[in-house]
Amino acid sequence: MLGQYLPILALGVLAVLFAAVSFVASKLLAPRRPTSAKAAPYECGIVPTKEAPERFPVRFFLVAMIFIVFDIEIIFIYPWATIFEGLGLYGLVAMLIFAFAVFESFVYLVGNGALDWGPLKKQVPRTR
Amino acid sequence: MRTNVFALDPLFLDDVGFEEVGIVLLKVVVAFVMLLVSVMLMVWFERKFISDMQNRIGPNVAGPFGILQTFADGIKLFFKEDLIPERSDRFVFKLAPYLSLVPAFLVFVIVPIGGDFGEDGDGTVTWFGHETFLQVADAPVGVLFFLAMSSLAVYGVMLAGWSSGSKYPLLGSVRASAQMVSYEAALGLSLAAVILKTGSLSSHDIALAQTGGIVNWNVLATGIVPFVIFLIAGTAELNRPPFDLVEAEQELVGGFHTEYSSLRFALFFLAEFMNTVTMSAIIVTLFFGGPAGPTYAGPAWLWGMFWFMLKLLVFLGVFVWFRATLPRLRYDQLMDLGWKILIPLSLGWFLFVAALEIGDNRGWSRVVVAIVSGAALALGALLMSAAISASRRQRLDEQAESDSPVGAR
Numbered sequence: 001m002l003g004q005y006l007p008i009l010a011l012g013v014l015a016v017l018f019a020a021v022s023f024v025a026s027k028l029l030a031p032r033r034p035t036s037a038k039a040a041p042y043e044c045g046i047v048p049t050k051e052a053p054e055r056f057p058v059r060f061f062l063v064a065m066i067f068i069v070f071d072i073e074i075i076f077i078y079p080w081a082t083i084f085e086g087l088g089l090y091g092l093v094a095m096l097i098f099a100f101a102v103f104e105s106f107v108y109l110v111g112n113g114a115l116d117w118g119p120l121k122k123q124v125p126r127t128r
Numbered sequence: 129m130r131t132n133v134f135a136l137d138p139l140f141l142d143d144v145g146f147e148e149v150g151i152v153l154l155k156v157v158v159a160f161v162m163l164l165v166s167v168m169l170m171v172w173f174e175r176k177f178i179s180d181m182q183n184r185i186g187p188n189v190a191g192p193f194g195i196l197q198t199f200a201d202g203i204k205l206f207f208k209e210d211l212i213p214e215r216s217d218r219f220v221f222k223l224a225p226y227l228s229l230v231p232a233f234l235v236f237v238i239v240p241i242g243g244d245f246g247e248d249g250d251g252t253v254t255w256f257g258h259e260t261f262l263q264v265a266d267a268p269v270g271v272l273f274f275l276a277m278s279s280l281a282v283y284g285v286m287l288a289g290w291s292s293g294s295k296y297p298l299l300g301s302v303r304a305s306a307q308m309v310s311y312e313a314a315l316g317l318s319l320a321a322v323i324l325k326t327g328s329l330s331s332h333d334i335a336l337a338q339t340g341g342i343v344n345w346n347v348l349a350t351g352i353v354p355f356v357i358f359l360i361a362g363t364a365e366l367n368r369p370p371f372d373l374v375e376a377e378q379e380l381v382g383g384f385h386t387e388y389s390s391l392r393f394a395l396f397f398l399a400e401f402m403n404t405v406t407m408s409a410i411i412v413t414l415f416f417g418g419p420a421g422p423t424y425a426g427p428a429w430l431w432g433m434f435w436f437m438l439k440l441l442v443f444l445g446v447f448v449w450f451r452a453t454l455p456r457l458r459y460d461q462l463m464d465l466g467w468k469i470l471i472p473l474s475l476g477w478f479l480f481v482a483a484l485e486i487g488d489n490r491g492w493s494r495v496v497v498a499i500v501s502g503a504a505l506a507l508g509a510l511l512m513s514a515a516i517s518a519s520r521r522q523r524l525d526e527q528a529e530s531d532s533p534v535g536a537r
Contacts, residue, residue, distance in 0.1 A: 006149075007265035008237050008273075010156045015233035018160070019226055019395060022206075026391035029206050039214040041294030042386050048294075051215075056302055063306045063463075070313035070471065074320065077478070078272065081323040084482060085489060092486050099479055103472065103508065111515035113522060115467045117460035120523050 062114050066106070073102050151255060159264045163236055167401045171198040174401075174448045181452040202394060210390040215293030224291060225388070225395040228284030231277040232399040232406070237264035238273055238331040239409040242433030245339045245420040253429045261332055262419075262429060270330040271323065274410060275316055278365055281403070282308045285367075285374070288396070289384035300383030303459065304367060304374040310466040311364035311371075317474035318357040321350040321481050322414050335418035347415040353477045355415045357470050359446075362407045364466065367400070368447060370454035373462060408443035412436065472512055476505045 041048045076098065084091050109115065172187065172195055179186030187194030212218060242262040243253055252259045267273050282305050289301020323329060325346055326337045338344045347355045364371040375383030385396045412418055416439050419432030457465070480501045487497040 003148075004265055004267050007152050007156055008234060008267065010152060011159065011237060011264060012230055012234055014156060014160050015230045016226065019229050022391055022395070026206050026208075026210055030390055031207075031209050033209065034211065036214075038209075038211055041213055041215055041292070042381065043295065044381065060302055060306050063310060066467075067309045067313055071316070073475075074275075074313065074316040077317070077320045078323060078329065081320050081478075081482070082327055082329060084324065084486065085327070089486065089490065092482060095482065096479065099475060103475065104511075106472070107511050107515045110468065110512065111518045113519035115463060116519055116523065117463045118458070120520075120527060 059114075059117065066109060066114065069102060069105075073099075147256060147258060151258060151260060155264050159236060160233070163233060163402055163405070164398075166405050167398055168198045168202075169195075170401050170405055170444060173444065174451070177445065177448045178452050181449075205391055205394040208390040210392065211387070213293060213387050216387065217291040217293065220287050220291035221387075222392075224284050224288035225392050225399075226284075227287060228281060228399040229395045229402075231280040231284070232402040235274055235277045235403070235406045236409065238267060238270050239263060239406070239413055240266075240332050240335045240418050241409075241436050242419050242429050244423065244428035245335060245418065245432050245435075262432070263332060266330055266332045268330060270328075270332075271319060271334070271414075272329055274331075275312070275319075278308075278315075278403075279312060281399070284396075284399070285384050288388065292384075292387040294387055296381045297384050297386045300374050300380045300386070303380075304384055307367070307371065307373065307462060307466075308365055310463060311361040311470070314357055314466060314470035314474050315361040315365060317471065317478055318354040318361065319414065320478045321354040321474075322346050324478065324481055324485065325349050331413055331418075335413055335420060338417035339420045342417075345415065345417045345420075350415075350481055351477070354474065354481075355411075357474045357477075358411065358415065361466075361470060362411060363447065363450060364462070366403050366407055366447075368404065369451040370456050371462060372456060373459055376456060404447055405440075405444065408440050408447065409436075411443055412439040468512065468516060472508060476508055480505065 077095075080087070080091065080095055084095075087094075175197070176186045176194070187197035190196040190200045212221060240261060240263040253262055254260075285308070286301050286305045289297040289299075289304070292298065322334060326334045328334065328337075334346070338346055338349075342348065367374045374380075375385075380386075385393055388396060417435075418439075419436040421431065421435030423431040483497055483501050484494065487494065
């Protein structure tokens with residue numbers, strides 16, 4: 001059974017080797033003359049004054065949290081999708097209840113603006 | 129057509145000896161070389177196709193029709209200075225290209241690229257007296273492996289941006305991870321409809337279930353909607369235009385790989401195009417029958433390969449066409465499309481297909497099932513739009529409060 005994964009392992013090793021050998025080749029071939037200007041963060045030629053920000057808008061975190069909910073739903077759906085015929089009507093009803101529970105909490109999140117981004121568009125009155 | 133859930137590559141059913149390992153190594157090396165060559169050709173194809181659409185000539189110096197241009201660029205990058213910015217986290221900075229490249233190579237293993245998928249073929253070929261599939265590995269988890277690897281690719285992007293210690297890469301990588309994560313949910317849900325039809329996670333079984341004519345292809349069998357969602361979500365997952373906000377030049381310079389130069393940049397570039405090729409191949413496998421097609425004279429497995437390549441080329445063209453035609457989305461539009469349209473729609477459609485299948489098994493009338501499901505879907509859409517307008521109203525109120533002189537401090 002695990003033999004099925006042997007080619008994946010082999011290709012993975014080959015890919016890592018390819019990257020490593022390329023790095024070695026680049027190290028041997030490429031010049032190396034670092035200066036402080038080259039090593040500074042790239043900001044289109046302007047000398048950087050501030051450190052890169054360490055804090056993010058919390059919305060990105062919210063997206064990650066909501067994603068986990070859906071990821072778990074997917075994890076439940078896949079095995080169900082492979083054997084749903086054996087489960088029959090009971091399986092369908094169970095899946096509908098489960099999907100409804102997730103969807104309904106998702107609707108609540110959207111209604112509370114958890115997935116709103118950017119400034120609100122103001123409706124500009126049309127001038128004729 | 130139902131197939132066994134645990135159909136495995138017959139190569140490993142007996143004991144694994146020297147010959148089996150030899151065949152595995154042969155397959156792996158061929159896949160490896162094919163991927164690298166396909167990236168080279170894909171970059172050339174994209175540049176040539178886009179320049180045709182924009183009424184330019186495009187690369188035409190290196191080799192006939194400029195076909196060696198990518199090769200020349202690759203060699204050039206070997207000779208470029210490799211910079212590591214002083215504010216970077218050196219270990220993670222060096223690790224990130226590996227995390228991008230290795231999953232890009234690995235995803236391709238589940239794609240069946242040929243074999244006899246004609247009227248009564250079972251997709252096997254016989255090499256050196258051993259029966260096997262024309263795909264690198266037929267992992268029992270198949271499609272899950274594809275999802276796992278595309279999630280791993282997010283780490284490469286995220287860590288590359290974070291470890292650079294610079295503004296633009298950081299912003300680009302945060303955007304990229306949020307985008308890839310959002311569209312992965314839609315990708316996974318639209319894929320569930322395919323699994324429902326096939327009853328198996330193995331990519332070989334999915335291709336095999338689609339043999340015997342166009343009506344069996346999943347794109348029609350699942351009712352087009354999952355395919356459209358998969359195509360959109362796949363494009364977003366690849367960070368390709370019109371979803372290339374990750375490297376929106378006007379806003380973020382080069383996005384997450386701004387600080388990468390020389391070969392480290394080349395590996396990100398390689399992974400990106402390899403993912404494009406693989407995503408096209410996976411779309412073909414899941415929705416368009418993979419190597420399935422009519423076979424005529426000559427070896428049947430070669431016909432499978434021919435049909436596969438033909439379909440693959442169409443989708444590569446579609447991705448380039450997207451880039452040439454569609455303007456880039458704004459970030460809030462991107463998030464709205466992913467969360468408020470694609471995810472609910474793919475979930476609803478999956479349940480609809482499941483209800484139809486179960487209804488067929490139990491002899492319910494298709495019309496009744498369709499009407500009931502349609503009503504349920506409409507109710508869901510109503511709830512969704514009510515939620516969207518509720519949140520909009522809330523924001524408008526907040527804005528009015530902060531704008532009005534009474535509410536001002």
